Amino acid sequence: MGAVTASDLAGWQLFSYLPAGDTARLARVATQHRFGKGQTIFSEGDQADALWVLLKGQVKIFKLSPDGREQVMRIVRGGESFGEAAALSQGDYPAHCEAIARSVAVRFPANDFLALLKGSPQLAVNMIVALSQLLRGFASLVDALALREVSARLAKYLLDASVRAKSDAVVLEVRKSLLAARLGTVSETLSRTLRRLRERRIVRVEGQRIDILDRPALQQIAAGMRI
Amino acid sequence: MGAVTASDLAGWQLFSYLPAGDTARLARVATQHRFGKGQTIFSEGDQADALWVLLKGQVKIFKLSPDGREQVMRIVRGGESFGEAAALSQGDYPAHCEAIARSVAVRFPANDFLALLKGSPQLAVNMIVALSQLLRGFASLVDALALREVSARLAKYLLDASVRAKSDAVVLEVRKSLLAARLGTVSETLSRTLRRLRERRIVRVEGQRIDILDRPALQQIAAGMRI
DNA sequence: GGAACTCCTTGACCTGAGTCAACTGCGGGA
DNA sequence: TCCCGCAGTTGACTCAGGTCAAGGAGTTCC
Structure with a gap:
């Protein structure tokens, strides 16, 4: 003090x-x-x-x-x-x-x-x-928790983070387990969701760094499209 | 105007x-x-x-x-x-x-x-x-949506409403379908949850009027006890 | 260098709750 | 009085995602 x-x-x-x-x-x-x-x-x-x-x-x-x-x-x-x-x-x-x-x-x-x-x-x-x-x-957190699936919440988070970073390369500001808690899920589910995005070549993941490879796809997922 | x-x-x-x-x-x-x-x-x-x-x-x-x-x-x-x-x-x-x-x-x-x-x-x-x-x-809505089950959200709603009404008899201020949307669920699930409370003699339901019969039980459910 | 972490990933499983569909019954309008 | 329609209820089914358990992969500390 x-x-x-x-x-x-x-x-x-x-x-x-x-x-x-x-x-x-x-x-x-x-x-x-x-x-x-x-x-x-x-x-x-x-x-x-x-x-x-x-x-x-x-x-x-x-x-x-x-x-x-x-x-x-x-x-x-x-x-x-x-x-x-x-x-x-x-x-x-x-x-x-x-x-x-x-x-x-x-x-x-x-x-x-x-x-x-x-x-x-x-x-x-x-x-x-x-x-x-x-x-x-x-308000947007309530919207996410009540009405969006985990994949849409994650997509929106990545898009927002990329706007803030002014770059396709997002460096997570927090550990993945904390990001999971932020997105209203658990780290296992976050891990699986991130893998689905990786398998579809929508993102590349390297530790705390996530590269957005296919922004339009990410936008569709954020808007509610199922993956 | x-x-x-x-x-x-x-x-x-x-x-x-x-x-x-x-x-x-x-x-x-x-x-x-x-x-x-x-x-x-x-x-x-x-x-x-x-x-x-x-x-x-x-x-x-x-x-x-x-x-x-x-x-x-x-x-x-x-x-x-x-x-x-x-x-x-x-x-x-x-x-x-x-x-x-x-x-x-x-x-x-x-x-x-x-x-x-x-x-x-x-x-x-x-x-x-x-x-x-x-x-x-x-903040309390986020808490409810992310961390409480529907039964707990309903129990909390009833307890809060009964405090506001200063009575064990709660008259719902809105239709049940709207209450469901407020609690972050759908009317079918609200209906089923209300039935479980009724079967356990925790509440009595008469249309828009709900009487709290067992407040301690309701408080336990609001605090997270499974029913 | 290795022990002991902590963080993350993956697989298998389970369940709360949403969806769809059918039915009931009340309440308002003509 | 008789419909018609909407709110609510119930049953059957499905599935997103949480839980449990078992590794793996970096990190930190002796």
């Missing part, structure tokens, strides 16, 4: 266009924390007394089933906030949160943040935009 | 604690619309140029699978807003929206609303709280 300077906050989406005074006030209530790989940041049911921004590393937000299966709701990348919804509606965290790589995060006590929100329309609007995007992400 | 007065807006959660000036400005950009049962309010992919508040009636937000299965993301009740996330992040509506009963809704053009947000910290905070609650709802 350490102090945070205003310049630490500059450049993050949530704090863009903020007047300097607001940034300074935010920095004053913030504390910096380091987490080792695998370390818990918060658990489902904990009192949501803080909102976080990830500076460095990678963090997963996930739920567990009664028999221990894991659904990853979100993989947080550097610069993104997390725990917002819980902290801002003053209840418990609705999911678990764990660092999946060495990470540095900034913690804002919920009360302080809420108070600052009321005095900073720009911060409030930024927060609203962030929440809206999050909601979009969740 | 009709005009909206400030008093029409009073009392709705999103507009609570607003200074009179803000309410008046909101009313000035708002228009009132009536929808018949089954009428489309917007479709997935439409440009999200407005945010809505439902005054009367009932509205469903839903997605369709490639082969036409329906997942209801949300059932909007009187007083709630909808289309917020889409309108506030300036893209397309990510889902379909249809009135499931005769309804009256107020429409706020996205640009106007966004402008008002910047000038009304209280409105912004209300919006943030609303979005946060929505996000919680989605």
Whole structure:
């Protein structure tokens, strides 16, 4: 745990266009924390007394089933906030949160943040935009889980990742078992699905690297075509 | 389509604690619309140029699978807003929206609303709280779809509904086929699941009315116990 | 260099739940 | 009062995908 300077906050989406005074006030209530790989940041049911921004590393937000299966709701990348919804509606965290790589995060006590929100329309609007995007992400996750087969979810993931990477070569940002949990399945099924794509020459797989060989086919599968 | 007065807006959660000036400005950009049962309010992919508040009636937000299965993301009740996330992040509506009963809704053009947000910290905070609650709802939907069986989802739904009704007698707010789509299943499976609960004397079913006879059993099923 | 991991892959099996089809019964309209 | 139609129920069948178990292939640590 350490102090945070205003310049630490500059450049993050949530704090863009903020007047300097607001940034300074935010920095004053913030504390910096380091987490080792695998370390818990918060658990489902904990009192949501803080909102976080990830500076460095990678963090997963996930739920567990009664028999221990894991659904990853979100993989947080550097610069993104997390725990917002819980902290801002003053209840418990609705999911678990764990660092999946060495990470540095900034913690804002919920009360302080809420108070600052009321005095900073720009911060409030930024927060609203962030929440809206999050909601979009969740809507598409619901769609995927309820209405798409695993092959379509995987195809969509690869296409999205290739857009982000601006390349046909996708390097998975997480281990395959975690990707499986993200896609709402298990690693065995992911492995089999990836094999079907490989056998059809739609992708080439080399460890964490996946090359898209036949984009149109992948798009058809993402749109619901059976394979 | 009709005009909206400030008093029409009073009392709705999103507009609570607003200074009179803000309410008046909101009313000035708002228009009132009536929808018949089954009428489309917007479709997935439409440009999200407005945010809505439902005054009367009932509205469903839903997605369709490639082969036409329906997942209801949300059932909007009187007083709630909808289309917020889409309108506030300036893209397309990510889902379909249809009135499931005769309804009256107020429409706020996205640009106007966004402008008002910047000038009304209280409105912004209300919006943030609303979005946060929505996000919680989605998180629990993801959890249900990915990690719970249909019986557990149904049990949880009944328990929640009974809390809202403050009674062991739950009157379904929607047709069973729509409830099925809400729970991420089909009406046949809902029917069979309900029968299993009936046979075990856990509930009594009379049309749209369901009496909870054995709450502890229902709680166990909601927590993942197989039946 | 090898032991002990952890991650991934593959095969065999099983089951929850979706599909299709038939039937029932209530409720509204003329 | 009699249809007609839609919501709901039930049975039979099918299958996507989860579980269990057994390797294999890198990695890390003595």
